Amino acid sequence: MxxxxxxxxxxxxxxxxxxxxxxxxxxxxxxxxxxxxxxxxxxxxxxxxxxxxxxxxxxxxxxxxxxxxxxxxxxxxxxxxxxxxxxxxxxxxxxxxxxxxxxxxxxxxxxxxxxxxxxxxxxxxxxxxxxxxxxxxxxxxxxxxxxxxxxxxxxxxxxxxxxxxxxxxxxxxxxxxxxxxxxxxxxxxxxxxxxxxxxxxxxALELPRTYGVDDIPLVLTSRRFTKVQGVANQFQYTDTAYGDHMLSNGVMNAQVGLPQQLVRLRLLNAEVERDYNLGLSDGRSFYVVASDGGLLNAPVAVTRLIMSPGERYEILLDLSGDAVGNTLDLNAYNGPDAGLSFGFAGYEPDQAGEFGSLLNYKTFSVLNIKVVASTDKPVTRMPSRWVSHVYPNTSQATNARALTITARGPGDPFTFNNVGFNMDRINQEVKLGSTESWTIHAGNIFGHSFHIHGVQFKLVARNASAAAVKNYEQGWKDTFHIPLGESVTFVAKFDEAADTRYPFMYHCHMVNHEDAGLMGQFVVQ
Ligand SMILES: [Cu+2]
Missing domain, CATH: 2.60.40.420 (Cupredoxins -  blue copper proteins)
Incomplete structure (x- = not known):
C-alpha cells in the first residue's frame, strides 16, 4: 500500500x-x-x-x-x-x-x-x-x-x-x-x-480543518503532451483547449487516503477551458459548504457540482459510515447521459485537435479515495450552526451594465461587446463605494466562465430568473459558469480602488479565451 x-x-x-x-x-x-x-x-x-x-x-x-x-x-x-x-x-x-x-x-x-x-x-x-x-x-x-x-x-x-x-x-x-x-x-x-x-x-464552526488529513486542497486540471524531438513528454500550451490526462495537485492517477469521518475538500478548477460536472462514483450526496468568497449560510446537499475554470467550492464528504479500505472516486461526469449540452466545455465528442481530448465526452476520475481509520478527534456530524453573511441585492444597485460575449463566427476570437482587449483602453468606469448590477450574456457560440477582479459578488439571476440560481451559488462568488446562449446577473459593491495605471480586469477565465482578448479593464474611483 x-x-x-x-x-x-x-x-x-x-x-x-x-x-x-x-x-x-x-x-x-x-x-x-x-x-x-x-x-x-x-x-x-x-x-x-x-x-x-x-x-x-x-x-x-x-x-x-x-x-x-x-x-x-x-x-x-x-x-x-x-x-x-x-x-x-x-x-x-x-x-x-x-x-x-x-x-x-x-x-x-x-x-x-x-x-x-x-x-x-x-x-x-x-x-x-x-x-x-x-x-x-x-x-x-x-x-x-x-x-x-x-x-x-x-x-x-x-x-x-x-x-x-x-x-x-x-x-x-x-x-x-x-x-x-x-x-x-x-x-x-x-x-x-x-x-x-x-x-x-x-x-467557531466544527468543521474539518487539519490540513492534509481531513482538510484537503484539490487543484484540478488536465494536460496534453506534445512531441519535442520525437518524444511526447512536454506540456502543450498552444492550439489546445483541453488536456488528455487528468492532473490532481499536479499528478496523474491521484489517490488519497481519507479518514472515516467528515472530510473537507477545497476544490479549484484550474483548467484552461474544461468545465467539470463533479459527483461521487457510488452516487452518494455531498455537501457544498463554501463558494469562491466565503462559507455558505447553510450547507447544500448535492450529487452533482458544476465547476468552470477559476471557480472554487469547498465540499464535505461524509465517510463516517464507510468501512476502512472502501474506495470511491470523485468523478467528472462530462459524458453523454449526464444532462449536459454543447457549450459545456469538454462535452465536445472529439478525441483530438484543439477542441478535442481523450477526456472529452466521458466520465473520468479526478481523485480516487481510499477510506482509512478515523483520526483522534474526528468531526462526524455536520455543524449545527453556520455563518450568516448578508449579500448585496438588486434594489441597492445604482447602475446596471450589460456585456455580451461576441465573435464573428466559430474560430474567431471572442470579445465583450465586439471590443477586443487593449492594454491602453479603459472599458468601464465605476464609482468607488457604489453598488452595481452586471449582466453577462454568453452569446451563441460557446459557454464561458466569467471572473471580475476587486469584488466578491452575489449572483441574483440566471436568464433573468432568481429561481434559476443554483442553491450552491447563493454565497459570495467571484467567478461563474455561463452556459451557451444564457445570461447571468450579479450585484457587487465596488469598495476597492483602481486607477488607470493599475486597472482591474474582468474576463473569461477560460485562459485561452482570455489570452485571445476576451477581457476588459475598469477603474474604480
Ligand atoms: Cu470564454
Missing part, C-alpha cells in the same frame, strides 16, 4: 508553534521542514498514464499536498514571498517534462494561509527567463496589489506590494500569472497555488 497520507498539520496549532519557536525558527521554511508535509518538488512516481478500465488494476500516485506558507511576520505585517522558477517533473518515461513552480515546486506552489483582519503584503521574485505577473484571484485588494497584466515582473525582478488588510472571508482563493497573452502558457506549465483565508466565524 502506497503512502497516501501526509503528516498532519493543524492549521491553528502551526500558528501557535510558530510563535512558540521564537526568532530562530521564525522562518516558514524551517518550520515546514520540521513538521510540514513533504515538499512539492519531490517528483511524482513514474506511472504509465493510461485510461483506467474497471477490469484492470489501477496504478495510483499519492495525492501531493502543497506545503503551507504562513509568511514572515515583521512589524505587524506578514510578508508572503514567492519565487517562480522553471523546473522539470518526470511525468513519463524518457525526458522530463519542463514545468514552472513556485518556491521550488515542480508543479504548483505552496498554499498561502492568511487571517482576515491581518496586515499582509506579497513579494514575488521572477526567476523565469520571461516576464510574469501574479494575481491573487478573489482577494479584495486595491489595483496596485492585484497583480493584473499591468503589474509586470520582469525576468530576474522582484515585486513587493504595499501592505493591505486581509478583508476576505474564510474560504479558498488562488494565485496564478495574469501576463497578457502568456497566461495559458504559464498556467499550463504549473504556475498555480491556493490561498486559504481563515477567520473567526469559520473557526
Amino acid at each position: 502506497k503512502k497516501t497520507l501526509n503528516k498532519p498539520v493543524d492549521l491553528g496549532k502551526r500558528e501557535h508553534l510558530k510563535f512558540m519557536a521564537g526568532s530562530a525558527l521564525a522562518s516558514t521554511t524551517v518550520l515546514l521542514g520540521c513538521i510540514g508535509p513533504p515538499p512539492r518538488h519531490a517528483p511524482p512516481r513514474l506511472v504509465p498514464s493510461s485510461d483506467s478500465h474497471a477490469n484492470q488494476p489501477r496504478n495510483f500516485n499519492a495525492l501531493p499536498i502543497a506545503p503551507l506558507h504562513t509568511g514572515t511576520l515583521s512589524q505587524g505585517v506578514t510578508t508572503f514571498d514567492l519565487a517562480l522558477s522553471a523546473s522539470t517533473v518526470p511525468y513519463r518515461e524518457g525526458p522530463h517534462t519542463n514545468t514552472y513552480g513556485y518556491n521550488g515546486a515542480g508543479f504548483g506552489g505552496p498554499t498561502l494561509v492568511m487571517k482576515k483582519g491581518s496586515r499582509a503584503r506579497m513579494q514575488v521574485t521572477n526567476q523565469l527567463a520571461e516576464p510574469t505577473t501574479t494575481h491573487w484571484h478573489g482577494l479584495l485588494v486595491p489595483g496596485p496589489v492585484d497583480g493584473g497584466p499591468h503589474q509586470v515582473v520582469k525576468a530576474g525582478a522582484t515585486w513587493l506590494t504595499d501592505a493591505f488588510t486581509v478583508k476576505n472571508n474564510a474560504a479558498t482563493y488562488w494565485y496564478h500569472p495574469h501576463m497578457h497573452e502568456m497566461t495559458q502558457k504559464q498556467l499550463t506549465l504549473g504556475a498555480v497555488g491556493l490561498i486559504i483565508v481563515q477567520d473567526e466565524a469559520e473557526a
